Amino acid sequence: MRKLIKSLIAAVVVALSMTGAWADEVDDLVAQMTLAEKIGQMTQAERSAATPNDVATFFLGSILSGGGSSPADGSVAGWAAMHDAYQQAALSTRLGIPILYGIDAVHGHNNVVGATIFPHNIGLGATRDRELIEEIGRITALEVSATGLEWTFAPAVSVARDQRWGRTYESFGEDPALQNLLTARYLSGLQGSTMGGEHLIACAKHYVGDGGTANGTDQGNTILDETALRQIHMQGFIQAVSQNVGTVMPSYSSWNGDKMHGNGYLITTVLKGELGFDGFVISDWNAIDQLPGSYYDQVVASVNAGIDMFMEPYRYGQFIATLTEAVNNGDVSMNRIDDAVIRILRVKFASGVMDSPYADQDLVTGGLVGSAAHRAVAREAVRKSAVLLKNDGVLPLDKNANIYLAGKGADSIGYQMGGWSIGWQGTTDPNATPGATIREALEHAVAATSGTLTYNRDGYGVSGDVAVVVVAEEPYAEFYGDNLNGLSIDPTELDVLNRVLNAGLPTVVVMLSGRPLFVSDEIDKWDAFVAAWLPGTEGDGLADVLFGDYDFTGKLPMTWPRDASQVPLNVGDEPYDPLFPYGYGLRLRSGGTSFVVY
Ligand code: BGC
Numbered sequence: 001m002r003k004l005i006k007s008l009i010a011a012v013v014v015a016l017s018m019t020g021a022w023a024d025e026v027d028d029l030v031a032q033m034t035l036a037e038k039i040g041q042m043t044q045a046e047r048s049a050a051t052p053n054d055v056a057t058f059f060l061g062s063i064l065s066g067g068g069s070s071p072a073d074g075s076v077a078g079w080a081a082m083h084d085a086y087q088q089a090a091l092s093t094r095l096g097i098p099i100l101y102g103i104d105a106v107h108g109h110n111n112v113v114g115a116t117i118f119p120h121n122i123g124l125g126a127t128r129d130r131e132l133i134e135e136i137g138r139i140t141a142l143e144v145s146a147t148g149l150e151w152t153f154a155p156a157v158s159v160a161r162d163q164r165w166g167r168t169y170e171s172f173g174e175d176p177a178l179q180n181l182l183t184a185r186y187l188s189g190l191q192g193s194t195m196g197g198e199h200l201i202a203c204a205k206h207y208v209g210d211g212g213t214a215n216g217t218d219q220g221n222t223i224l225d226e227t228a229l230r231q232i233h234m235q236g237f238i239q240a241v242s243q244n245v246g247t248v249m250p251s252y253s254s255w256n257g258d259k260m261h262g263n264g265y266l267i268t269t270v271l272k273g274e275l276g277f278d279g280f281v282i283s284d285w286n287a288i289d290q291l292p293g294s295y296y297d298q299v300v301a302s303v304n305a306g307i308d309m310f311m312e313p314y315r316y317g318q319f320i321a322t323l324t325e326a327v328n329n330g331d332v333s334m335n336r337i338d339d340a341v342i343r344i345l346r347v348k349f350a351s352g353v354m355d356s357p358y359a360d361q362d363l364v365t366g367g368l369v370g371s372a373a374h375r376a377v378a379r380e381a382v383r384k385s386a387v388l389l390k391n392d393g394v395l396p397l398d399k400n401a402n403i404y405l406a407g408k409g410a411d412s413i414g415y416q417m418g419g420w421s422i423g424w425q426g427t428t429d430p431n432a433t434p435g436a437t438i439r440e441a442l443e444h445a446v447a448a449t450s451g452t453l454t455y456n457r458d459g460y461g462v463s464g465d466v467a468v469v470v471v472a473e474e475p476y477a478e479f480y481g482d483n484l485n486g487l488s489i490d491p492t493e494l495d496v497l498n499r500v501l502n503a504g505l506p507t508v509v510v511m512l513s514g515r516p517l518f519v520s521d522e523i524d525k526w527d528a529f530v531a532a533w534l535p536g537t538e539g540d541g542l543a544d545v546l547f548g549d550y551d552f553t554g555k556l557p558m559t560w561p562r563d564a565s566q567v568p569l570n571v572g573d574e575p576y577d578p579l580f581p582y583g584y585g586l587r588l589r590s591g592g593t594s595f596v597v598y
């Protein structure tokens with residue numbers, strides 16, 4: 001508790017400095033604003049549903065790209081031109097307040113073809129590497145800045161407590177110690193000290209308890225007393241506020257039956273008051289619709305709970321009309337409106353967008369997006385995120401061996417990336433964006449040797465000295481991933497694997513998944529097992545560890561349960577008898593038997 005209070009005091013001190021710095025500029029502007037201009041600032045629309053002209057007409061404060069929402073010209077210059085067209089419209093209004101353009105850059109700039117795609121957060125949790133995560137934040141910010149955008153809806157500081165949850169991979173892992181370890185450094189990479197220039201405004205999400213819902217149901221109900229809610233699910237937010245995070249997004253989920261988007265106690269009293277958060281709160285996509293009552297009731301309840309900007313992707317016009325009516329009726333006070341607008345403008349001033357609203361052409365044309373240097377960092381992240389769970393001596397692979405490879409995920413950038421990649425739900429397109437598939441990575445590794453690589457997607461024609469089989473989850477995002485296949489390996493994937501196993505070669509299984517899948521009935525037949533999570537575009541990082549050029553260092557960010565009867569199972573639970581405990585991870589050079597819990 002004392003520690004908590006200390007970090008709260010630290011948070012307030014940093015936060016006050018942001019408040020103080022822009023107070024005069026913000027006050028001057030707010031004093032000139034009409035109600036329509038203020039409510040416009042509080043409104044965010046989706047690019048596909050709002051033109052630059054709509055930005056000017058409604059005084060919109062922000063535009064977003066939802067998952068997979070890209071301009072027709074999806075080049076770096078095309079993105080920047082789209083951004084600048086919205087910005088130009090905003091600058092043409094009476095007060096000329098720039099918009100913020102927000103996007104889910106949650107593992108690199110993942111909507112953009114050609115960007116560097118890093119492992120999803122679950123893999124970053126496995127690295128335990130704060131320096132690396134800061135560098136990933138910095139590179140993500142740079143690639144997003146190169147397309148002109150100002151704001152990412154990241155990081156998710158969710159604590160995934162039940163891997164049936166379809167968003168498990170967006171979490172660093174099940175132990176809040178991971179959020180404590182990684183959040184501040186990730187944010188300092190994303191936001192830098194200014195949130196502007198080559199940096200971004202970040203967004204800690206989803207406040208609070210998104211990973212704690214009963215049965216892992218996405219957008220479900222988190223049933224916990226307040227002490228446990230704070231100890232498990234609030235840690236990342238405390239870190240984020242102390243790092244001066246610009247924005248926070250409430251969760252779709254409920255706490256003890258009440259939707260977070262209407263929870264004035266947790267949003268206003270705790271987040272803004274006690275924690276001292278002085279950025280702004282952005283609602284999630286159409287999330288206020290899930291509050292009880294009419295749309296009018298939903299708008300009133302969520303504004304009064306302390307939400308400052310509203311992600312109303314399509315019905316922003318109705319939102320503006322409804323909030324205007326609520327203010328005129330006295331159901332929302334002018335003080336509340338002014339507080340919201342002050343918060344939004346403060347972040348706009350602090351981020352530098354008021355002075356530099358347009359894309360920086362040096363960045364746009366700088367060849368930064370997907371650069372070799374950025375991909376090298378992603379490759380490092382891939383090799384550090386892989387967790388070696390079993391090795392009967394078949395690893396490291398010999399580069400001079402004849403290697404047989406199978407599995408649809410073995411030659412597909414789409415499967416490697418998982419959800420929130422090019423499309424909202426991800427893609428199974430093997431060539432969705434440039435990168436190295438696992439097949440290509442193994443080929444690169446044996447290219448200059450006498451070794452060979454034979455690939456057969458479906459596990460036919462097995463031959464050679466050793467087999468590698470990649471088993472993959474189908475890509476998914478959010479509720480689409482809830483309890484997929486009951487967390488078993490997809491039956492068609494298992495068919496491919498068993499076909500290869502029947503041929504009798506020593507066999508390495510590499511799993512591409514957003515979470516632990518049950519393997520107890522199968523693992524005895526495997527000679528080695530690697531959890532590769534959702535590594536992103538740089539498959540060469542897997543070859544680095546499979547061939548032993550680097551040792552495995554990844555440690556489980558989640559408990560690996562034996563079967564469904566054990567779920568949910570988290571470190572610290574009693575009894576605790578998983579297949580592999582939290583923190584488990586073998587090394588190639590330690591005889592393959594030891595492990596350390598972190
Ligand atoms: C959007 C996503 C959004 C989701 C919400 C999708 O259509 O592309 O960005 O998160 O809807 O349900």
Ligand code: BGC
Nearest residue numbers: 065066067104153205284285
């Ligand atoms: C997700 C958020 C995301 C938003 C915008 C929602 O469906 O829950 O995490 O930031 O869409 O795409």
